[in-house]
Amino acid sequence: xxxxxxxxxxxxxxxxxxxxxxxxxxxxxxxxxxxxxxxxxxxxxxxxxxxxxxxxxxxxxxxxxxxxxxxxxxxxxxxxxxxxxxxxxxxxxxxxxxxxxxxxxxxxxxxxxxxxxxxxxxxxxxxxxxxxxxxxxxxxxxxxxxxxxxxxxxxxxxxxxxxxxxxxxxxxxxxxxxxxxxxxxxxxxxxxxxxxxxxxxxxxxxxxxxxxxxxxxxxxxxxxxxxxxxxxxxxxxxxxxxxxxxxxxxxxxxxxxxxxx
Amino acid sequence: xxxxxxxxxxxxxxxxxxxxxxxxxxxxxxxxxxxxxxxxxxxxxxxxxxxxxxxxxxxxxxxxxxxxxxxxxxxxxxxxxxxxxxxxxxxxxxxxxxxxxxxxxxxxxxxxxxxxxxxxxxxxxxxxxxxxxxxxxxxxxxxxxxxxxxxxxxxxxxxxxxxxxxxxxxxxxxxxxxxxxxxxxxxxxxxxxxxxxxxxxxxxxxxxxxxxxxxxxxxxxxxxxxxxxxxxxxxxxxxxxxxxxxxxxxxxxxxxxxxxxxxxxxxxxxxxxxxxxxxxxxxxxxxxxxxxxxxxxxxxxxxxxxxxxxxxxxxxxxxxxxxxxxxxxxxxxxxxxxxxxxxxxxxxxxxxxxxxxxxxxxxxxxxxxxxxxxxxxxxxxxxxxxxxxxxxxxxxxxxxxxxxxxxxxxxxxxxxxxxxxxxxxxxxxxxxxxxxxxx
Numbered sequence: 001x002x003x004x005x006x007x008x009x010x011x012x013x014x015x016x017x018x019x020x021x022x023x024x025x026x027x028x029x030x031x032x033x034x035x036x037x038x039x040x041x042x043x044x045x046x047x048x049x050x051x052x053x054x055x056x057x058x059x060x061x062x063x064x065x066x067x068x069x070x071x072x073x074x075x076x077x078x079x080x081x082x083x084x085x086x087x088x089x090x091x092x093x094x095x096x097x098x099x100x101x102x103x104x105x106x107x108x109x110x111x112x113x114x115x116x117x118x119x120x121x122x123x124x125x126x127x128x129x130x131x132x133x134x135x136x137x138x139x140x141x142x143x144x145x146x147x148x149x150x151x152x153x154x155x156x157x158x159x160x161x162x163x164x165x166x167x168x169x170x171x172x173x174x175x176x177x178x179x180x181x182x183x184x185x186x187x188x189x190x191x192x193x194x195x196x197x198x199x200x201x202x203x204x205x206x207x208x209x210x211x212x213x214x215x216x217x218x219x220x221x222x223x224x225x226x227x228x229x230x231x232x233x234x235x236x237x238x239x240x241x242x243x244x245x246x247x248x249x250x251x252x253x254x255x256x257x258x259x260x261x
Numbered sequence: 262x263x264x265x266x267x268x269x270x271x272x273x274x275x276x277x278x279x280x281x282x283x284x285x286x287x288x289x290x291x292x293x294x295x296x297x298x299x300x301x302x303x304x305x306x307x308x309x310x311x312x313x314x315x316x317x318x319x320x321x322x323x324x325x326x327x328x329x330x331x332x333x334x335x336x337x338x339x340x341x342x343x344x345x346x347x348x349x350x351x352x353x354x355x356x357x358x359x360x361x362x363x364x365x366x367x368x369x370x371x372x373x374x375x376x377x378x379x380x381x382x383x384x385x386x387x388x389x390x391x392x393x394x395x396x397x398x399x400x401x402x403x404x405x406x407x408x409x410x411x412x413x414x415x416x417x418x419x420x421x422x423x424x425x426x427x428x429x430x431x432x433x434x435x436x437x438x439x440x441x442x443x444x445x446x447x448x449x450x451x452x453x454x455x456x457x458x459x460x461x462x463x464x465x466x467x468x469x470x471x472x473x474x475x476x477x478x479x480x481x482x483x484x485x486x487x488x489x490x491x492x493x494x495x496x497x498x499x500x501x502x503x504x505x506x507x508x509x510x511x512x513x514x515x516x517x518x519x520x521x522x523x524x525x526x527x528x529x530x531x532x533x534x535x536x537x538x539x540x541x542x543x544x545x546x547x548x549x550x551x552x553x554x555x556x557x558x559x560x561x562x563x564x565x566x567x568x569x570x571x572x573x574x575x576x577x578x579x580x581x582x583x584x585x586x587x588x589x590x591x592x593x594x595x596x597x598x599x600x601x602x603x604x605x606x607x608x609x610x611x612x613x614x615x616x617x618x619x620x621x622x623x624x625x626x627x628x629x630x631x632x633x634x635x636x637x638x639x640x641x642x643x644x645x646x647x648x649x650x651x652x653x654x655x656x657x658x659x660x661x662x663x664x665x666x667x668x669x670x671x672x673x674x675x676x677x678x679x680x681x682x683x684x685x686x687x688x689x690x691x692x693x694x695x696x697x698x699x700x
Contacts, residue, residue, distance in 0.1 A: 058585060079587040094585045096578030098645035099571075107575050108586035110568050117566045125493045160586075 039214030056088035057081035085167035096144035124153035151182030316665035328524035337551035345652035347601035355644035356421035360428030365624035367434035367608035373619030392452035407602020415594035437621040446618035456614030457547035465543030472518035476511040579646035
């Protein structure tokens with residue numbers, strides 16, 4: 001079981017983000033402990049991605065507090081997040097299509113020789129070793145990632161996130177573009193990273209994507225947090241009721257559940 | 262398609278085991294791939310070869326392929342080539358610079374005013390430092406203009422097309438205003454060497470020395486790369502390919518030097534230079550050509566071996582990904598425009614030195630030649646793709662067409678029609694090839 005007596009790895013307190021009067025995220029608080037996977041679910045437009053972008057530095061919050069290992073931090077740029085060990089794998093697979101896998105893994109953090117020149121061989125070597133751990137079948141190290149399959153591109157995105165000793169991993173719909181075998185592969189990888197003590201936020205609009213992998217599940221609806229539940233305490237139907245009706249398991253009636261189907 | 266590119270950690274891949282379905286006979290495409298040669302570069306060289314052969318046959322007295330014509334061609338190409346290397350990086354970041362011709366005029370006028378009107382008052386005429394100061398002023402001014410335009414584009418967010426279209430008008434006006442539209446001439450004696458001409462060359466002997474040094478450099482680079490890849494146990498380029506590349510490239514360099522060295526000083530000038538009657542003196546490579554080659558080498562290094570270059574391509578491939586990866590994208594954009602401005606300053610120095618005068622109409626229409634050179638050289642306007650060597654060859658293709666048609670006596674409007682058609686044709690071919698290889 002996960003020890004939640006200590007300081008959480010991440011604490012989001014009362015985060016608010018508004019886009020021109022629309023409250024995309026309206027006073028949401030979440031926490032995440034080391035070695036834990038928290039599934040963040042909700043329908044389209046529930047505010048999951050916006051919330052998580054405040055942690056990854058892609059879009060700063062209007063108000064609220066972010067604490068990492070109990071320390072209040074300011075994250076106003078992706079660089080700040082990376083410096084704190086927060087790595088994000090975006091839904092849109094933020095890769096530069098014209099650059100090869102090692103170039104993408106090290107994009108923005110290139111290895112250089114002592115003269116400050118790019119050390120492509122060292123980067124390729126590190127990427128090969130990394131892929132040996134993450135996805136041993138991966139062999140295309142010298143072609144632009146545009147020519148890789150969805151699963152291979154996802155491997156590159158994950159490799160980039162884990163290579164720099166991430167403590168907190170944010171995965172936005174990590175399996176949305178993948179087939180069943182590749183989805184399983186990513187699932188195995190998430191379990192392995194959790195065992196290594198990382199805290200992982202798993203974001204999805206589909207509860208079935210994250211139910212098996214999550215320790216806790218947080219549900220958002222219309223910018224607000226419906227609630228956070230232990231996975232072992234709930235069924236997928238009860239989570240579905242939270243996502244669609246915004247009702248916690250205790251409040252749900254039999255007729256509500258029947259209506260969902 | 263990607264399967265044949267598979268690299269393994271073992272030093273020698275077992276080709277038959279990895280490519281069980283490959284037929285025995287290998288197509289030229291596979292030969293290129295296993296030798297790790299860029300097929301598009303070969304295509305570009307092929308296109309250039311076709312143009313040269315056609316002109317060699319069809320020009321009167323076959324004057325196209327003479328040392329004299331190719332020497333002139335090399336000098337004429339230099340100015341556009343210098344700027345095209347910068348334009349590649351601009352276009353790779355999904356931007357454009359329409360102001361390079363006008364900036365060239367403004368900077369060229371400034372350099373002319375400095376050496377013609379200002380410096381003689383302080384340090385006298387034909388002072389040995391005149392050319393250094395004039396060039397420094399030109400480079401600084403060009404870079405400043407580039408940085409200014411780049412800052413508006415990157416930090417304010419005005420599209421580069423608009424900012425540089427404005428610059429296209431503004432800097433042309435500034436150039437006129439600097440000398441009320443008058444021509445400024447002549448230029449400083451030493452400065453004039455930058456433009457080539459009969460005094461602006463390194464001579465036959467130095468041409469050979471530089472050619473041989475270039476060959477040594479090429480082979481050394483190959484060895485260094487091989488050793489580094491070998492240290493990590495990566496698959497190495499087959500030895501036959503290494504040797505073939507070294508022989509072909511060095512052979513081309515030395516043949517080029519030999520051929521251009523057969524362009525001699527006219528007998529009258531040779532006699533002045535102290536040659537015995539009947540003795541020939543080679544002009545050797547011209548300074549503008551050496552400058553263009555030097556710029557090409559430095560820019561290739563920046564584009565492929567430095568972080569800045571990697572960021573330029575990252576931004577071009579996926580601007581959002583680059584930003585999320587923590588790249589300072591705005592600063593990188595400003596740097597590309599600053600670099601472009603610096604190169605325009607250098608090209609302006611060569612151009613006014615070559616003309617031995619500065620006029621406010623300097624570089625009119627040059628921006629389109631520079632963009633065309635980059636695009637013919639394989640730079641994609643949608644961003645992310647383009648090489649420096651491609652742009653240099655693109656400039657050579659453009660200038661070859663013009664030079665050949667002039668020798669054939671083709672009228673100017675028809676020249677424009679041909680160049681226009683070739684531009685569209687080159688990009689069309691490239692698009693088709695790329696679409697097919699993406700499948």
